[in-house]
Amino acid sequence: MIKFTVPKDGEIISFDNETIKTPDKPIIPYIIGDGIGIDVTPVMKRVLNYAIGKAYGVSKEIKWMEIYAGRQAQEICGDLLPQETIDAMKKYRVSIKGPLTTPIGNGFKSINVDIRQKLDLFACVRPIRYFPGTSSPMIESNLTDMVVFRENTEDLYTGIEWKPDSEGAKKIIEFIKNELGDSPFRFEDNCGIGIKPVSKEGSERLIEMAIDFALKEQKDFLTIVHKGNIMKYTEGAFRDWAYGLVKNKYNGSLNDDGTYSVTDSKTKHKLIVKDCIADNFLQQIILVPEQHEVIATLNLNGDYISDALAAQVGGIGIAPGANVGKGFAVFEATHGSAESFAGKNRVNPGSIILSGEMLLRYIGWNEAADYVLKGVIGAIQKKQLTFDLARARAGKKFIRPKSKEKHTAEEVKEELLRLVPGATLVSTEGFGDAVIDNM
16 A cells, blocks of 8 residues: 655645636645656656746645656556555546556556546647747648647547457457358458447537637637548547537537537637548648647547647647546646656656646646746747757758667757757756746
8 A cells, every 4th residue: 555645734626616726735646757757757846836936926836746657656566556546636636747658569558548547537638839949840830739639538548459369359250240240350360359439428528628628718710530431430420429519509500611600608709610531630730730729539530630740840749738537637748758768867848847837727827837838938949959859950951871860969969059059958957947047
């Protein structure tokens, strides 16, 4: 059994009448994370603490409480995700975590997915925007400014799978052949099976959250992304349920072009709701990104889309994320654990810092969040760049020898200074300092 050190003078965030109520000294659990978590998570805490002090003086303060998951938890108690950690996340409602390792193929299943399912965090919210000064493959990077609402507890990420040659796979195959009278299997003997559950209830609550956000923020476009032309009863149903909500709950009106208009009763702002096939959408975010602002989609589509969008604005290193449910939220670094870089004070803490900015807005501390955002924008504009950002910035003109796949930090530094006069290559901690200096 694990006992966490609870801050004595901290207070518990409550949830009442669909509203988060934040005390002046909320207890916020955090998981340091695997690999580079030891580098980026402490920097995030320091940046948020500074922003809160700048915004509110001593009247408000986060009381941080460390909890455990991943390899750290396994070392302490032999469990990758202890029940005590889930209990703490439920009790204190709002938490943040560094990256957690998920093995490919064999090994333990995703701890991240476990957390989302156990807390019913049904919406993965990923805002993607361009920060001036960041290297991007797009000519007009500033046109990419979207918030992805990705269903988080259904679809392929539920992990309902049977591996090839397993008894489970054989039973499913036999059931489909014998009971349903259909045989879509080309190679039955070596066929893995996956089930993709998509429910009306699960879809509608995600879509409703996306619509409410779009109306509140006075966005012009909301896009339902799906593959309903092929998967008609899952992804196609997702699309149909979305339009059903638009028509029945939001009194949406059909436009001549097949889109719908939803008008906010208070502000009279008009939101255009449309849908797009997933593969076509991946074209559109490159060709006409300005025509999409809020995205509602299923899990796997959202995974691809959010990473593709992050690449358009400079990489996943500055892409934040949140997992949100009814009264609970877990904010997180969206990148991997990159264990080979752990402890080297070299990686970009931007993702978890910006996830912290999302956390501050979620609890209603917008003034502190504004300072964090101002600091990140200022640091990048002043060319205070971590290794990944520097490499991308210099890489446009950096001719890579065919025989060499990687460059040393010194090579990148030299090339950066040559190609980007006035730039500074900073460490993980140095980027945190730069963010603070630019608040």
